[in-house]
Amino acid sequence: MIEEMACDLEAARITSLPADSFYISDFVSEDEEAWLLQKVASAPQPRWTKLSHRRLQTWPSPLTKSNTLLGSPLPTWLVSPVIEPRLRKLGIFNDAPHGAPNHVLVNEYHPGQGIMPHEDGAAYYPLVATVSLGAPIVLDVYTKTSRDERDDEKTSRDTDHTRKPQYRILQERRSLLITRADLYTDYLHGIAETTRDDDLSADTICNWDLLREKKLYHAGWYERETRTSLTYRDVLKVAKMGNSLKFLGGR
Numbered sequence: 305m306i307e308e309m310a311c312d313l314e315a316a317r318i319t320s321l322p323a324d325s326f327y328i329s330d331f332v333s334e335d336e337e338a339w340l341l342q343k344v345a346s347a348p349q350p351r352w353t354k355l356s357h358r359r360l361q362t363w364p365s366p367l368t369k370s371n372t373l374l375g376s377p378l379p380t381w382l383v384s385p386v387i388e389p390r391l392r393k394l395g396i397f398n399d400a401p402h403g404a405p406n407h408v409l410v411n412e413y414h415p416g417q418g419i420m421p422h423e424d425g426a427a428y429y430p431l432v433a434t435v436s437l438g439a440p441i442v443l444d445v446y447t448k449t450s451r452d453e454r455d456d457e458k459t460s461r462d463t464d465h466t467r468k469p470q471y472r473i474l475q476e477r478r479s480l481l482i483t484r485a486d487l488y489t490d491y492l493h494g495i496a497e498t499t500r501d502d503d504l505s506a507d508t509i510c511n512w513d514l515l516r517e518k519k520l521y522h523a524g525w526y527e528r529e530t531r532t533s534l535t536y537r538d539v540l541k542v543a544k545m546g547n548s549l550k551f552l553g554g555r
């Protein structure tokens with residue numbers, strides 16, 4: 305499936321969004337989705353960081369305080385088939401410093417959970433590839449305000465309830481969403497804490513034309529179910545193994 309699409313990233317461009325974003329509705333198969341979800345579920349319990357509105361796994365490890373990745377490889381289940389061969393064939397990480405993702409955040413949202421508007425910040429090359437599993441979810445994109453600029457890289461807690469997204473992206477299960485460049489650096493993104501996503505239509509969802517299962521959304525809404533995301537990034541600063549000992553040892 306993806307192998308043919310690889311050559312044709314342009315066909316996947318979300319043209320109504322600022323540069324750049326791409327949406328591929330059929331990126332992993334149903335079997336791969338089930339297998340990936342089983343891998344996430346079988347990670348040892350301490351792998352999970354429990355946050356108030358979602359839970360999170362960080363692979364291969366959390367970054368240090370100075371945003372450095374201690375250079376251990378990703379587990380193979382996060383590499384194959386997503387990075388190798390699919391993301392490689394798309395070529396999207398070619399210009400990133402390490403030529404491939406070296407870090408994955410796994411997010412799990414139950415109905416009613418979400419993530420406040422935020423930006424992913426300077427620890428990463430400005431490119432995120434997100435694989436969605438289990439259920440659809442809407443990602444909201446917000447224009448940065450001058451206040452957000454001042455609070456650089458912090459969540460804008462005070463405004464998130466009143467604030468309206470400028471764009472909405474529907475991420476179907478088994479899809480890939482790529483956001484990079486201006487869309488990464490000049491906008492915030494978040495997921496509403498709701499039990500249903502509504503007001504869904506060609507007018508309100510910017511990737512409507514690229515959806516695989518439009519008919520599921522014809523009523524204009526769906527009930528949230530548990531949705532898991534694998535967010536692939538390239539951490540800019542990577543410590544060599546020898547130096548890692550220094551990081552792990554004294555402060």
Ligand SMILES: O=C(O)CCC(=O)C(=O)O
Nearest residue numbers: 409411419424434533535
């Ligand atoms: O789950 C998602 O699609 C978004 C997650 C996110 O924004 C993040 O982990 O920084």
Ligand SMILES: [Fe+2]
Nearest residue numbers: 422423424493
């Ligand atoms: Fe994010």
